[in-house]
Amino acid sequence: MEFRLLTEDSEKLRFVNGWEHAFSRSFEMRDYEWIFDSRNLIYGAFDQETLCAGYCILQSQAVFQGNLVKSGLCNNVFVTPEYQGCHLFTKLGRYVLSAAGEMGIQILIGMPNESSLPGHRRVGWTTFPPNFYLEKKIIEDESVTQLEDESITPITSLNFPLWKEAFNEFAFKISFGRSFSIIKEADYFSWRYLNRPSGDYKIFIYQEKGAVKGYVVYKYYQPFKRIHILDVEAENETVFFELLKTSGTIKESVSLINVLSSTIYADYFSRAGYCISAEYSNLIAHDPLSKAPVSLGDTCNLVIGDNEVF
Amino acid sequence: MLDIIMTLATDIFEDDDILPTSRLEEANRFDSMNLVQFIIELSGALDMDIEDEEVEKTMTFAELAKNLEAKK
Numbered sequence: 087m088e089f090r091l092l093t094e095d096s097e098k099l100r101f102v103n104g105w106e107h108a109f110s111r112s113f114e115m116r117d118y119e120w121i122f123d124s125r126n127l128i129y130g131a132f133d134q135e136t137l138c139a140g141y142c143i144l145q146s147q148a149v150f151q152g153n154l155v156k157s158g159l160c161n162n163v164f165v166t167p168e169y170q171g172c173h174l175f176t177k178l179g180r181y182v183l184s185a186a187g188e189m190g191i192q193i194l195i196g197m198p199n200e201s202s203l204p205g206h207r208r209v210g211w212t213t214f215p216p217n218f219y220l221e222k223k224i225i226e227d228e229s230v231t232q233l234e235d236e237s238i239t240p241i242t243s244l245n246f247p248l249w250k251e252a253f254n255e256f257a258f259k260i261s262f263g264r265s266f267s268i269i270k271e272a273d274y275f276s277w278r279y280l281n282r283p284s285g286d287y288k289i290f291i292y293q294e295k296g297a298v299k300g301y302v303v304y305k306y307y308q309p310f311k312r313i314h315i316l317d318v319e320a321e322n323e324t325v326f327f328e329l330l331k332t333s334g335t336i337k338e339s340v341s342l343i344n345v346l347s348s349t350i351y352a353d354y355f356s357r358a359g360y361c362i363s364a365e366y367s368n369l370i371a372h373d374p375l376s377k378a379p380v381s382l383g384d385t386c387n388l389v390i391g392d393n394e395v396f
Numbered sequence: 397m398l399d400i401i402m403t404l405a406t407d408i409f410e411d412d413d414i415l416p417t418s419r420l421e422e423a424n425r426f427d428s429m430n431l432v433q434f435i436i437e438l439s440g441a442l443d444m445d446i447e448d449e450e451v452e453k454t455m456t457f458a459e460l461a462k463n464l465e466a467k468k
Contacts, residue, residue, distance in 0.1 A: 170427045171420065171453035204433040
């Protein structure tokens with residue numbers, strides 16, 4: 087069995103085939119170029135030429151314990167059915183975590199499904215209590231509002247380049263000094279929210295005299311008539327509440343809005359009428375250098391958009 | 397020891413029909429994740445470190461018990 091970083095297109099296609107086989111569903115090929123961006127490190131376990139397990143680390147920058155560090159998100163981990171029980175989840179996991187440490191990645195996070203938690207724990211990940219959502223039910227006939235505040239601008243891939251510099255300045259400034267926060271600087275933000283083919287997100291920024299003061303990213307999920315707040319940042323409470331009003335511009339029928347409770351703005355959401363949901367996401371973290379148990383601290387900001395699946 | 401192994405295996409692999417002579421991979425809900433959970437819980441129940449390689453899917457539960465007994 088050989089473990090290696092996949093670099094060739096032919097290997098990545100084998101990864102897609104393995105992924106489809108393991109999860110018994112089709113890979114969205116329109117997301118192929120997006121997910122296999124160079125920032126996502128794709129590892130595979132090979133038995134001769136057969137890819138039998140996969141494990142990805144999406145590289146990013148984060149503030150961790152007040153310092154700017156290399157970080158990563160664990161994503162798309164699988165073992166194909168024929169190789170179940172060969173300990174590939176743990177063997178490939180250990181290989182990838184070791185490789186991440188050698189690359190200088192200081193903190194890894196993941197939001198895995200329930201069944202994989204023991205496997206992640208076995209290879210050294212710290213597992214946290216359930217990360218519950220905050221949610222607010224919406225009355226069906228609530229009217230759609232118009233954008234009135236001139237400080238708020240809808241963002242698309244067409245106008246985002248105009249904000250790139252101001253956005254970068256904001257992204258670093260707002261995260262400064264936090265115990266954990268992934269930095270969504272302009273390039274990362276653009277890749278994550280504007281370039282994703284199957285994304286269709288609604289994005290607004292709050293600006294004053296050309297300076298970015300906050301932003302919010304929504305995803306509307308039609309089957310459940312839900313709005314997910316994928317990401318939000320605000321310089322102060324006033325900006326936060328102005329940004330939150332933009333959810334009212336979404337024209338589709340909405341029954342519920344939710345956000346992960348690990349947002350640093352949980353208190354603001356609580357004041358806005360959001361309550362703890364029964365739904366949650368799992369959260370794991372790993373320090374590949376020290377391998378010691380991880381604490382994400384009291385000023386952690388983790389949002390739905392920090393996972394790549396939404 | 398075999399009793400502990402069979403109780404855990406029945407619970408984790410959700411299979412009431414497995415026997416000491418069954419191979420691990422024959423259990424109803426056998427997969428990578430459940431195998432990891434089985435090893436973790438077995439380590440805890442027997443209060444011993446168990447390496448992945450000591451629990452092969454082609455072993456029978458009785459063979460596993462014999463090997464772990466010898467190790468203790």
